[in-house]
Amino acid sequence: MEYLARKFTPAKWTASKIPEGETVSADAVTADLRTTNNALSTWACDSEERDVKEIALAFASTINRPDKICFILLHRPELEALGIQVSQTAGETRVSDLLPRHHDLIELGLIKLGRLAEYIAGLTLQDKDCYIFSKEQFCKIVCDAISANRLSLEELKDDFKKEISKKLSSITSSG
Amino acid sequence: MVTDLAVQEVARERVGIDQQCESLRRDLPMLIESEPLEDGVSHPIEQRLEDELTNNPSGAPEMIQRLFDEWSERPSFAAVLLRCLGRRHSSIVGEWGLSLASNALSHRDVEVRDAAVSALELWGGDGARQALQGRVEQEPVSWLARYMKQVITDLSE
Numbered sequence: 478m479e480y481l482a483r484k485f486t487p488a489k490w491t492a493s494k495i496p497e498g499e500t501v502s503a504d505a506v507t508a509d510l511r512t513t514n515n516a517l518s519t520w521a522c523d524s525e526e527r528d529v530k531e532i533a534l535a536f537a538s539t540i541n542r543p544d545k546i547c548f549i550l551l552h553r554p555e556l557e558a559l560g561i562q563v564s565q566t567a568g569e570t571r572v573s574d575l576l577p578r579h580h581d582l583i584e585l586g587l588i589k590l591g592r593l594a595e596y597i598a599g600l601t602l603q604d605k606d607c608y609i610f611s612k613e614q615f616c617k618i619v620c621d622a623i624s625a626n627r628l629s630l631e632e633l634k635d636d637f638k639k640e641i642s643k644k645l646s647s648i649t650s651s652g
Numbered sequence: 653m654v655t656d657l658a659v660q661e662v663a664r665e666r667v668g669i670d671q672q673c674e675s676l677r678r679d680l681p682m683l684i685e686s687e688p689l690e691d692g693v694s695h696p697i698e699q700r701l702e703d704e705l706t707n708n709p710s711g712a713p714e715m716i717q718r719l720f721d722e723w724s725e726r727p728s729f730a731a732v733l734l735r736c737l738g739r740r741h742s743s744i745v746g747e748w749g750l751s752l753a754s755n756a757l758s759h760r761d762v763e764v765r766d767a768a769v770s771a772l773e774l775w776g777g778d779g780a781r782q783a784l785q786g787r788v789e790q791e792p793v794s795w796l797a798r799y800m801k802q803v804i805t806d807l808s809e
Contacts, residue, residue, distance in 0.1 A: 486691070487795050488731070488766040504728060508688050540692030542739065545770060545799065547691065604794040611799065612773055613806035637692070 480550040480606070481519035481563065481580055482532040483597075485509045487547055487609065490601035501594040509597075510590060516581040517593075518568065524550055529608045530618050531575060534628070537619045538571035541634040543612050543641075549597055550606035556582065559592040571632040572622065620644050672708065673715045676700070680719070681729060689732045697736040705744050713748040720752060727761035734764065738771025745775065754783035762793050769796065773803045781807040 488494070489505035496502065510517060520532040533546050540546075556563060561582050568579025582593070600606050610618065619641055622628045633641055680697060689695050704712040716737065723730035734756055737749060749771070756768035772780035784804050791797040 484691075488763040491762045491793055493762055493793075536692070541694055542692060543774070544692040545773065601795070604798075607795050609795060609799045609802070611802045611806050613809075614802065635694070 478521040478523055478528075478578070479553055480522050480524055481553060481556070481582070482522050482529060482548040482550050482608075483509070483517065483519045484536065485547055485549045485597065487549075487601055487607060490549075490598050492602050495598070501591075501598045505598070506590070506594050510594060512585055512590070515585045516564075516566075516583045517585060519551065519563075519580050519582060520568065520575070521578040521580055522550070524606065526608065530610070532578070533610050533615055533618050534572055534622050535568065535570040535575045535578070537622070537628060537637075538632045538634070539569055540637055542636040543616060545612050546610050546615050548608045549600055550608070551593075551596070552606070555596060556593075559589065559596060561585070561589050561593060572628050574627065616641060616644055620648065624648075672704065672711065673718055676704070676715065676719055677722070680733065684729060684732050689735055694739075695732070695736055697732065698739050701733075701736055702740055702744070705740065713746075717748070717752060720756075724759075727759070727764050730756075730759075731761070731763040731767040734767035734771055738767065738774045742775035742777065747779075750775065750779045750783070753780075754786075757783060757787040758790070762796065765791070765793075766796055766799075769800050769803060773806070776807055778807075 486505070486509055489502060489508050494502040494504065520535055522528045522532050529548055529550070532548060536546060553563065562584050563580050564583045565577070566579055566581045568576060570576060570579070585593070619628065619633070623630055623641070623645060630638060630642055630645065679700065683696050683700070687695060701716070704715065716733065720730050720733055723733065734753065737745060738753065742749070753768045753771040756764050759765050759768070769784065772784055781804055784800050788797060788800045788804065791800055
């Protein structure tokens with residue numbers, strides 16, 4: 478798989494948010510590039526929407542309320558050119574067949590993080606490799622996965638679980 | 653006499669709104685800075701807004717609108733306020749919320765416009781769909797226009 482998807486907040490990366498003379502807004506970095514152990518969590522995928530939806534599914538068990546979800550796709554050769562290393566690591570998802578897709582960008586310091594931020598800002602500016610799934614699209618992805626027994630309703634949290642439960646009931650009653 | 657009492661009552665109410673507004677003005681930035689808002693993740697401001705709207709249904713809308721207007725120059729705060737308001741049920745937020753979010757679709761700041769689309773998406777309904785339809789062609793940021801189109805489609809089904 479050629480890409481690594483990172484959950485992000487496109488509004489913070491948009492050109493109008495960047496201070497004059499800068500290349501990236503500090504808010505974007507502090508919101509979306511918060512590292513732990515100098516690493517950032519990403520998920521391997523192809524660039525087709527169908528496959529990015531799989532990554533959205535990986536997040537289903539970690540969120541607690543229905544909402545949109547956004548991803549930026551990082552091209553592995555570009556990351557390599559920026560000197561950023563990638564390592565397959567354990568990810569947090571209840572969808573077991575997606576577990577091998579989790580990768581960390583590792584050994585990040587200020588310089589590499591800055592390069593990565595500029596790369597993401599460039600992609601957002603061109604609206605390239607940027608995927609947004611509305612709340613309804615995201616809920617459908619999760620409902621389909623539950624129907625296919627890839628995930629159970631019990632593994633979801635709080636308000637998100639309630640929303641999906643409602644949608645599943647309406648599918649059952651209309652079907 | 654009756655008029656005097658009514659004036660005093662209105663004045664007391666205004667002082668109450670001013671005090672609560674001051675309290676929110678002080679607390680919300682701290683909450684925003686201590687915990688960034690993320691898609692799909694609850695934020696402490698939501699409960700704070702719910703409390704205000706439940707305990708003070710007549711004054712809270714004015715207070716929230718006032719803060720939103722004040723934060724026009726600090727749009728990230730205004731955006732979080734609107735995102736969290738969007739997470740409250742449409743029956744609590746009512747017509748004034750729909751009006752606030754609809755107007756915010758033409759805000760100069762993209763974060764605020766994004767927050768407005770999210771709020772309208774979560775509330776749903778014909779009013780939300782019509783507000784989005786009325787603005788989508790003017791949205792200059794391509795990913796946001798795409799998101800708006802998708803929400804219009806979702807709300808039309």
